[in-house]
Amino acid sequence: MTAPLVDVRDLVKHFPGERAFLGLGAAKPPVRAVDGVSFTIREGTTLGLVGESGSGKSTVARTLLRLIEPTAGAVLFEGADVLRLGRTELRAVRRKMQIVFQDPYGSLNPRMTVRATLREPIVIHKLAAGDKIDARVRTLLDEVGLDAQYADAYPHELSGGQRQRVGIARALSVEPRFIVCDEPVSALDVSVQAQVLNLLAELQRRHRLTYLFIAHDLAVVKHIADEVAVMYLGKIVERGPAEVLYHAPRHPYTASLLSAVPVPDPAAPSRRIVLQGDVPSPTNPPPGCPFHPRCPHPKKNERCRTEPPALVEVAAGQIAACHFAQEPMTPGV
């Protein structure tokens, strides 16, 4: 098997706790947003990173691109540790690692036309000069399925789907190898969401792109990911090949998430596991298994309350952090 393009090892990001009034007094405990996350992504494949709000999935995306500085860990990309690069080296690497944001409204400059937005990275990274720049912009618009007439449009003149196509074109403009897609379709309508997902898949095939695809929606991820990792409270609780994870989840949180996705078929058997309560605060995660207060597993016992389960291999390529992960779970049971 080929070496992975992206190799994330034990990534940690703790945000310092707030101080009380006027910064006096003891600080609150840190927010452990990402707490030891490791994964690899092979070139040309997609890892789906799934979790609910507060699970730390977006912090993983931002720390591995160093949009925020991590507390500890390593991110190996093309053999170098991105987290230890100096400014000039980092800029060179950033050209190869791009991000598409969730909100195409907030991530495009409202005062720049589509053309200006797409020209900027090409100029900064000196990828073309003179007339070649505009030719490159036309090619990019074509690649993302936007008519050339939109080159002179401002973001407010575009629909949500068109804006997200511009966001994708901007990421593609510097010819990256790796793109972090941070909830790229969550803000879009269903019919448009499918257009953008199909476009991302098509671009991946054409350019052999590698994706980290972040989503809160397991159904969306299923359509794009080769491997899926599920996060809960700053940790990966299960990871495996997509088809295995969806059919034979080993962690009760994965099973619950799967069962909670509404199925557009009234004849489908209803086997929803309704988890009680909310996700606990990452400043003060529960002892033992962080999922134990909400866990519906019939065998849950004292050990879950005291001893944190390790991520162990439970099947070929599938790892899970549950004391009972050696036995398969049926989704919805």
Place this chain on the structure above:
Amino acid sequence: MTEPLLRVRDLRTYFVTERGSGTARAVDGVSFELYPGETLGIVGESGSGKTVTSLSVLRLIPEPPGHIRPGSYIEFEGRNLLTLSPPELRAIRGNQIAMVFQEPMTSLNPVFTVGDQIAEAAIIHQGLSRRAARARAIEMLTLVGMPDPAGRVDHYPHQLSGGMRQRVMIAMALVCHPKVLIADEPTTALDVTIQAQILELLERLQRELGMAIMLITHDLGVVAGTADRVVVMYAGQVVETATTPELFARPRHPYTEGLLAAVPRVDTPREQLRAIPGSVPAATKWPAGCRFHPRCPYAWDKCRTSEPPLLDAGAGHQARCWLVAEPARRSNPK
């Protein structure tokens, strides 16, 4: 058959836009009925007019720029809501017809405790004393499954999680035991495990309190699991209506068909999603003929010039599509 509780007839809600770019016909001739005790799903994408429809029922449309056109008719228990005086309307709104909004953070007042906000409707509509209203608020928080209701009653919205805020919104809506609950995307802002909690809560409350629910959503999955009947909206119109099993088994409108094929699912094998090309047109310039024809794989000449009415497809199933009259054309999509 029982009489409908709410009857909407030919509702037209238009908005005059700035800079004279024309009139936005956001809701353009919508009719449907809501029967006692049922859940009616109103499905559509952004720009379909589903939210404006629900706001029109409660006359919460800001005028100007909006106005409900003459000829529109919204009947609740035999009275036309559109001709009621403001005091008469207030006696119904929040009392017999209540609403839950999508964004619990922006719909709750940040400077009042949740207890005060739940109690307000009981004080206004039922003349409860402050003390009795507070007891009612605690009772309502218990009903909606809030942990530690007696303590949470004194909390402010920012101290609660998104799921708890939505429970507070539901408690506020239900405090006067309404006959109709309008829920506008009540779970869209929530995580999927919290969405499951809220949907289960709405189901339980409907069983216990017997109210009718108008559930507005973009999510066909949510509709499939909760609604008895479905109204599909597109470009300000009802394009299809049927019972839930019938609609999902035999979608008659190409838009409904397209939406169903575009939804990513966890329960089926991975395949290429079928997207609907293009996007929803602007409400200031609906296409001539059938409003869906520019995106429709089956459209022919007639669709470009002649607007189809809602055609009866049998078994209470109606679709605004010429294919209902000429089903043979379905065999040759573009």
